[in-house]
Amino acid sequence: DNVLTQSPDSLAVSLGERATINCKSSQSVLYSSDKKNYLAWYQKKPGQPPKLLIYWASTRGSGVPDRFSGSGSGTDFTLTISSLQAEDVAVYYCQQYYSTPQTFGQGTRLEIK
Amino acid sequence: QVQLQESGPGLVKPSETLSLTCTVSGGSISSYYWSWIRQPPGKGLEWIGYIYYTGSTNYNPSLESRVTISLDTSKNQFSLKLNSVTAADTAVYYCARGGYGDVKDYWGQGTLVTVTS
Secondary structure: OOOEEEEOOEEEEOOOOOEEEEEEEOOOOEEOOOOEEOEEEEEEOOOOOOEEEEEOOOEEOOOOOOOEEEEEEOOEEEEEEOOOOHHHOEEEEEEEOOOOOOEEOOOEEEEEO | OOEEEEEOOOEEOOOOOEEEEEEEEOOOOOOOEEEEEEEOOOOOOEEEEEEEOOOOEEEOOOOOOOEEEEEEOOOOEEEEEEOOOOHHHOEEEEEEEEOHHHOEEEEOOOEEEEEOO
């Protein structure tokens, strides 16, 4: 299986400050044929389903604020929230959809400092 | 606006079969990937598998011997069957729609299934 390891496990950031979450994949998720990284980021709040934030590693989902951005390629990826808002408190997951089984990172809990 | 809604029993006895249905509204099921994902209490997300609109399926090998995902285009629904359940299958089960490459853009609200005698 392709293991995704997120760091850190939890993160406390002040309102208006930058938050950065990393995701390292044990195998490359870059598909040579289409040059796309099959890596997504989701935001999960209690009692709600995961919300798609980023796909193809760096494309924002529909309606996602532009303070959320994704970067990286191959095996190393980053989710950045440029200016933390109170509503961003959540658990964030990376997910690869390149190979079977599709796998998720263990999650990063983001809180307000 | 596409909406997905899971339905099915909230309690299942050990060794029996867990059966859930996802009803899709606001769009046709005759396209896209249709997936099931679960989250045990206090744990992370686990992909169970998907069915493509053509009927082809892809399952998590860790569950493959017990899982069946099927499609009912006449009802705009797809279903999950997981047999021989144990307490380890207790989880919130989500259905989701996958676009190109199976990017999961729409999710159901989730339904808690508890395996208990």
